[in-house]
Amino acid sequence: MGMPAAADAQPDFGRLIHALSHHLRRRSPVxxxxxxxxxxxxxxxxxxxxxxxxxxxxxxxxxxxxxxxxxxxxxxxxxxxxxxxxxxxxxxxxxxxxxxxxxxxxxxxxxxxxxxxxxxxxxxxxGIPSQDLDTCREVLLHMLGNLTQNERRTDNEQGGNDE
Incomplete structure (x- = not known):
């Protein structure tokens, strides 16, 4: 069984981020x-x-x-x-x-x-090269910005801002 074609590959960023978050919570000392x-x-x-x-x-x-x-x-x-x-x-x-x-x-x-x-x-x-970590940080910050911008837009459209 080979690798899926690029067109078939689906990003699963949310799932991966959730899994990382879950591991961080579980492994964090109490x-x-x-x-x-x-x-x-x-x-x-x-x-x-x-x-x-x-x-x-x-x-x-x-x-x-x-x-x-x-x-x-x-x-x-x-x-x-x-x-x-x-x-x-x-x-x-x-x-x-x-x-x-x-x-x-x-x-x-x-x-x-x-x-x-x-x-x-x-x-x-x-085990991750610093250049890859820098790229990861940039991408995560960009994703966070995308979601923050989308959330603000949604809040404005709905007329609410949780105040």
Whole structure:
């Protein structure tokens, strides 16, 4: 049995990306936060921990960085706040606006989260030439842009933006 003709080959990017995501979630250590945090929450916490060293972080920053809807970000951040990893503090210029501040509890996990993410990134890249990784990154960013643009267009057509 030979390889399928090029015309018969169907891209299965979504399935492959889903499978990678599934493996990342399964293999990600749950020790950070004593199992209190999901895979996505660990990534968000790491983002908050690192970015808050240089600037104030707001929910909108999390939404944009992780390409998630407001309702999704709200739910995750509320759980992280309830678990004691972050607090939300009013800012003087606008009492409605709340900056996200990592707690001391979260700070204790900074090194561990950073090491686990670096280890997983290394496993993902193992045996792949850097040029191929660069191409992969460019293609994935382009695909993400395609989906983001399509989602915005769909939201605009439906008159909703999840607010």
């Amino acid at each position: 020790s950070e936060g004593g199992g209190e945090l999901t895979h996505m929450q660990r990534h968000i916490l790491f983002y908050i921990l690192m970015e808050s060293l240089n600037r104030e972080i707001y929910q909108k920053d999390v939404e944009e960085e992780f390409h998630i809807r407001r309702s999704t970000a709200t739910g995750m951040l509320q759980l992280m706040e309830k678990s004691g990893f972050i607090t939300r503090e009013s800012v003087p210029q606008d009492a409605r606006l709340k900056k996200i501040v990592p707690t001391k509890k979260a700070g204790r996990f900074r090194t561990q989260v950073q090491a686990n993410i670096a280890r997983m990134e290394q496993k993902l890249a193992d």
